[in-house]
Amino acid sequence: MLHLRGLSCRLIERTYPQRWIEHYNANGYALRDPIIGWCIEHVGTIRWSNPDLPDPYGIMERAAGFGLPFGASISLGPKDCRSIVSVARADRELEADELETLDNLGRHIHQLLPCELELTVKQREAIECVAAGMRMKQAAAFIGISDSALKIRFRSIREKLSARTNAEAIQRAKDYNLI
Incomplete structure (x- = not known):
């Protein structure tokens, strides 16, 4: 889960395997991640296996090597206050009802995170x-x-x-x- 406000990442919560998180961070994949790029530019849901998803750095293939071959992401909210929720499975593509659950969860979380943030x-x-x-x-x-x-x-x-x-x-x- 990412919650972006402008160019700042306000919230990041990851539950992927620790080995993948460490590899991802060590290689600076966030700036080249095709899912993050797609989600910043679009609102909606995308499967990681989408053939139209450009991945010139092979990050999705590397994720599969860490046990994350099947996944989907949802992007919500305006560009200046975007929430991205991603999930992955090792055994199969996510089914329509799982994508709907992801969408509902993402919308719920996004509503809990205010876009306008000010201190008194x-x-x-x-x-x-x-x-x-x-x-x-x-x-x-x-x-x-x-x-x-x-x-x-x-x-x-x-x-x-x-x-x-x-x-x-x-x-x-x-x-x-x-x-």
Whole structure:
């Protein structure tokens, strides 16, 4: 699953075999992946075996070598806020009902991920202090709120940015040009 906002990847969740993920990353396939390219340019569903899918780098053949010979992807949303969901099987092409399930799942996930992402003035103030190097206690004192109020702000920031930690929230806020 990828959720792209502009040129930033807001969410990536992968459950493919770890060996494939490591090989894919080590070889920089994301920028040459024919599925990602197709999904950025189109809305809809495509099977990985589609003969019209250009794959000059042979990435789909390499995926098959890692036990991912059959797959399909769905692309949803406008170009500036696109979600891509892909699934693969080792034994056969996905059937029509499985593609429909993929479509429904993709639409559900896409609706959960807002395309417009903004921090409130208070959230931005809090995250900017910590991003600048202040400890939580210092940031709370600087802003003039309690430690627990700052923790609540950061909880809402993490939720909004789909981050697990404050450090991850700060990095995502920077990546999305929110701070």
